[in-house]
Amino acid sequence: MKIQLTKGNIIGGIAIVLGLVVIISWILSIDIANEPPQPTKQYGIGDELIDGPFGFTITEAKRNGEKVTLIMRVKNHGSQAETLYSGTVRLRDVDGKLYEHDSDRVAKGTLNPGMESEGKITFQLPEDARGLEAAINANAIQAAVDKSFGNKAEYKTIDIGL
Secondary structure, three states: OOOOOOHHHHHHHHHHHHHHHHHHHHHHHHHHHHHOOOOOOOOOOOOOEEOOOOOEEOOOOOOOEEEEEEEEEEEEEEOOEEEOOOOOEEEEEOOOEEEEEEOOOOOOEEOOOOOOEEEEOOOOOOOOOOOOOOOOOHHHHHHHHHOOOOOOOOEEEEEEEO
16 A cells, blocks of 8 residues: 655644644643642741751740840761751841851761751841741752852751741
């Protein structure tokens, strides 16, 4: 059997291909539309936030004028020693401004697997800064590189109630 290519056959083939593209696109959009939204976990005082190998728990947050103090515990949940860098924890206000710490008594260098470090992190910020949350990025080096290139670093947050 010999098939001849005619103008009608070509137009018919194009119509079938376009129809299949429309049907496949519709099917794919249904699957995406029916996927339930992923809930975002909200963390607060006393909750452990896992970022990389570390678990971060803020046990207390205090404010005295321009000074904010966090009492924090960090645990290495990984299977090898990991370095906990100063600058892993910042504060972010309701306007999205990030504040660096004045002193960090939690990041004490390397934490072996299963070990914890506990201490204070203090920040100095304007008294009118509100809606504060701890912004955590366990990969502080990557966050610094992102910042230097003008990229926005990704943070996980804990609402500290201030």
